[in-house]
Amino acid sequence: MREVRIGLIGFGNVGREFVRQLLAREHIIAERFRVRFNIAFIADSRGVLYGTPTIRRDLLEKALNVPRGAVSSLKGGVRGESACSAVEKVRPEAVVEVTPSVYDLNTPALENVDVALENGADVVLANKAPLALRYEYFMKRAASLGCRIFFKACVMAGTPLVDFIMYGLRGREIGSLVGILNGTTNYVLGLIEDGLNFREAVKRAVVEGYAEPNYATDLEGIDLAAKASILYSLSMKPISINDVIIENKIDESVEEIVKNARSKRLKVKYVAVLLRNEAPRVKLVTLSEEDIMARVKGVQNCVKIRTLDESEILLMGPGAGRRVTALTLLSDLLLSVHKIWGGGNQAWKK
């Protein structure tokens, strides 16, 4: 059995679900892959909980029941300790970073990733900010340190689009990609189509837990722009979220747009459009009801990829939700253990 020490940074909805899924699937992972993931520390916004040397199951179960920001109140906790100190002390083989995505160069997530790589850890992300802000920097840094960054949970959380592009389309070039990649706004647009007003629809998306902690990020197209920049960097050339042009936001005015479209038997979708050699765009489009993308409902996501060899490929599946995100993090951890290339790092190697 291969024992793998991991560090978990971020202990909100996704971090907790990740621990639950890890506990629930421990036996399956051991049986099928001969691997056991042992959590050496959990860092939240106020401190760190350490294991001796890893956190036992009963303590993990207790941690799942403490309020947010209180993981360090448990036995083995150090209040005020930073995630970076924990990484330096423990030197885990992999670090799972699931703090909220904040698109600001001062976000602690950037240092968390840097320090993890410097200490020899592979990094598994659900937080989109590090790669949306500094894709090229982190990929080069990882490659030079012999580590890998996995980020399948950042885009289309429950659907392996990143693996599909990274491994499935290896050696082929993507000419264009159009995607419904924000579950919250797709859900909101669907509810407005069903007759709810904008405010009611947003409220419901928040209650369902699809929206970002600061849901303006979803409505203002920032989440979609982050995903567009990550996909553009992965499949075309490295850019930052700041290079993405946001043409529309989702606000009260969409009620009228949806109503007008419906009278013409058209559907309104909020998409990211990536064309090779052009800046990616985030915008509202109207599609005919027959268009397969028009039928993407709720928090489903969908991408239409056109390769330069003229193939059109469609991938559809869950795009948001804590359970699918947690399961995707587990999948990336398994790729890390199995020494599969991550993050397109191959491209950065000399």
Ligand code: HSE
């Ligand atoms: N808020 C995001 C969405 C979560 O609605 O798609 C997944 O990235």
